[in-house]
Amino acid sequence: MRFLVIGGAGYIGSHFVWEALRQGHSCVVYDNLSRGHRASVPREVKLIQADLLDKETLRAALREDHFDGIFHFAAFALVGESVTEPDLYYENNGEGVRCLLNAMRAEKSTAGLVFSSTCAIFGTPEKVPMLEHDPKVPISPYGRSKLVAEWLIEDACRAYGLKAMALRYFNACGADPSGEIGEDHQPETHLIPNVILSAVAGKELSIFGNDFPTRDGTCVRDYIHVSDLADAHIKAAQHLHTLKPGTFDVVNLGTGKGYSNLEIVQAAERVLGRKIPYRFAERRPGDPAELYADNTKARQVLGYVSRYSDLDTIIRTALVWHEKHPKGFS
Template sequence: MTATVGFKDRHTILVTGGAGYIGSHAVLALKDAGWKVAVIDNLVTGFAWAVPGDVPFYQGDIADGDLLARILSEQNIGGILHFAGSVVVPESVSDPLKYYSNNTAKSRSLIESAIQGGVKHFIFSSTAATYGTPDIDGPIGETTPQVPINPYGTSKLMTEWMLRDCAAAHDFNYCALRYFNVAGADPQARTGQSTAGATHLIKVAVEAALGKRDNVTVFGTDFDTPDGTGVRDYIHVSDLAHAHVLALEALIAEPSRSHTLNCGYGHGYSVLEVLDAIDRVTNRKITRVLAGRRAGDPASLTADNKAIRQSLGWTPQHDDLDTIVSHALAWERHLGERAG
């Protein structure tokens, strides 16, 4: 795209939360595609070592308007990829105000800084949790009513609404990417899920497989699914990061158009199927502890991904559960070596 080539020469892309799990993969994907990148992260859950040494890094809060104005000016920011936020569904139920602060109020401040600073392109890390528990059989499309059942989903939906309204009022376009369940790690083991106490199933299970946990708790065995455990659409984090690069190119190529797109593979695996895959890849048996459902967990979430394939030309490269598990396992071993 000619517009993208010229834009790439002139501008840097700011990645918020770029020291975290998904954000650090997006930084690598942007760099691999030839983009100049800068990162802001408060390091509450991120790690400074996850930011490449040649990437300008600012430790701070996305709601700090003075800091954002300085970054936008110093780095000549032309687009923002926004990953900073809180992501644990059960915690959002017990501490909703944290989620409305981190995910909604601070996003509002960031969007305001972007518009005031002349940034015209914004990509938002949204979630399938905005759909709640859709009364449909099969993959969920983007036009499915959004009725979130937990504060996490609501906090993200409110930011989608803000972006929609700002795009209508300003010279500004956006892409909201609704993630399903993100898993795996960079195939070259440059980064991965590193947060202590993470709740993502595959992360927890590979920790158990390597002896870092005694067992894996299966939350809910009475869902209306084939084996009674929750079914999720697990997308490899590198495929997701690549979708952000394509989204950025699409926004630059058509400045008058915004997008809201699902990010998933279009099929799911149950909790027990995931644990079986980890047993298979590691050739060892993880101890499973059966427990009741967690608050706010729907039975099944899988993506209808036709729109992202058509709009962005996105083609997944890692749509294989054993591959996702293998990459997550390799990263977990790497973390063990770092700690040793």
């Protein structure tokens, strides 16, 4: 299959490209490189450096090539930034999706659209594990912008005969098994790379909150390896290929199990063979105590199978990336 990968130079998008090539598919990457890295895109893959809001370039990309699947990985995803710059998030995450849907209609694209969504659309859950149909009450502009994007896609499918699937991530983590690409964010807000960076630099790690109603007082999250996410996206595109126009569906992507912040630190100490200094800091506003998925639908509909999502493999692959690239892609 041939794929158009929007945001394919970012963390998750680039891992998707590497996995798709590994499985024998071909890709074209569309990315403005504002938060992605040119070095993460394989040299043999065509890169269109343009913004999703650039309607003419986007339409030309769809017109000049036939794609079996289109993937949207191009969201801004920093919760704190979304609070201080909500307009930026609604423009990129909402209007960008609307531009894509309009371009697909205008160019009569029959490709299935796989949308990178998030568990942030649920807000603070009423219960865990979380099901696809659970109430959606996002508590940040980031979460709200992604829910708006889901609504735009769903309505377009029903009105215009497109077909799409929203895959709601929990915590993407780890690095490609090759060690050639991995997580390189500025600033880095994710726990696992910060644990590794703290261990390597010998700096104290901050753990936000130790008074949550969980087994050890720290937040519990569902960690899924980024290469398992990539494989699930390919399965979603293949599944959409068999469905009729007008179809929209949603799937939670997680392991079905939650780990606390302290359990992540302990796993990293086991893999690295050293103690990791840490301190407890104040809770971050809006942090739910527990977030983890019921992944029954992912297993039943997509045939999702975890290959890399045990904690030791997640941390080991991330460590290889950071050791090989101590300054990231720079």
